[in-house]
């Protein structure tokens with residue numbers, strides 16, 4: 001089946017689906033031999049058994065609904081039920097993506113308003129809502145940067161500078177876009193090393209990708225100077241906005257020289273995202289990069305909302321249809337609930353993180369004692385190595401006490417890293433209980449290290465081989481039965 005790309009009478013480009021008769025398809029031609037099912041191996045079970053099976057599975061979960069999930073960098077905040085209720089309204093869920101614009105004016109208005117609010121919060125000239133997640137936002141950001149340089153004939157700009165504290169998606173995205181990567185060191189305070197940055201900023205640099213606050217939870221105070229240095233050489237500044245929870249309502253990256261940034265709507269603006277999505281990663285762009293944003297952009301001409309396909313320098317389309325609409329709905333509901341008080345998100349996120357760090361800094365090692373943290377912080381469990389206990393063991397033991405574990409071994413520049421993010425939605429009592437658990441585990445590590453090294457004891461599955469599920473995929477019911485027998 002082929003999608004036919006056509007220009008409509010109004011000059012807009014759209015997709016036309018060809019007529020399709022399923023009976024005429026010879027699946028043997030379409031699906032390679034070996035992938036065609038010969039029999040259907042479904043279990044013979046009653047509805048009641050299925051209900052019990054899935055209910056029990058759901059009860060085995062650690063989730064924000066049952067416990068704090070202090071997973072640093074992921075911003076696992078509470079997702080208000082009202083947002084889910086709004087986003088499950090059939091008037092929103094039942095719209096066909098090919099519905100003509102005339103019939104979906106309120107839907108386009110909703111998208112337009114979210115776009116305008118993100119522009120305002122980020123200080124950007126324009127925003128594309130299209131990317132499906134943060135990582136795809138990064139992809140778009142770098143495609144914009146590439147388009148900008150190509151447009152100006154900057155053929156020599158082949159390098160993306162990336163700090164050594166960066167999230168793995170940053171170098172992965174740069175590599176996918178065909179750039180070379182040059183790593184910039186972090187300094188003793190946990191910020192971008194200024195000398196190293198200046199040394200590595202040569203004429204071949206297309207952009208720097210920086211996370212702010214960075215993955216150590218530390219604010220990059222020289223962001224404006226960094227932007228100026230880059231701009232002087234016609235290089236650009238990408239900001240990874242995954243940590244925007246620390247800044248929302250307080251700091252507009254676009255006003256400090258950031259040319260492009262992705263928002264993680266599912267992190268900052270509340271969509272449940274454990275288990276892999278769906279999320280949304282809108283991208284904000286400065287005047288320089290606005291001409292290259294993907295089609296279509298949702299616009300308002302004073303009377304009606306419409307999808308603008310007429311962006312001559314656009315990098316094209318990123319995703320089928322327009323993006324993860326229902327995630328936008330939840331983000332808009334969340335932003336409007338706060339209204340003018342939206343800065344309270346970052347106030348309380350930072351307050352909670354600083355308070356929890358204060359409670360824990362005596363029992364674990366603080367790699368950056370002179371720098372205050374923002375919405376998350378990284379401590380090192382290296383003080384427990386002498387008892388044979390590692391960060392991963394501490395994380396496993398935390399599960400026995402009913403909390404989910406923090407992020408471990410990231411960022412890579414901190415030995416035995418535990419990265420903790422309480423978010424603004426946890427109360428002081430929970431923070432105290434969590435701190436008490438960590439203190440207790442540190443004591444156990446000293447007195448009975450075997451207890452920590454063999455944890456968890458109370459979870460349905462104990463220590464697993466971390467990579468086994470990737471290496472030996474089990475996809476069918478029959479395989480499950482076979483694996484249990486062997």
Ligand SMILES: *Cc1c(COP(=O)(O)O)cnc(C)c1O
Nearest residue numbers: 073133134135167169240242264
């Ligand atoms: C989560 C995260 C990303 C990637 O975002 P996804 O929405 O998971 O694709 C990128 N950078 C940082 C710092 C992150 O925390």
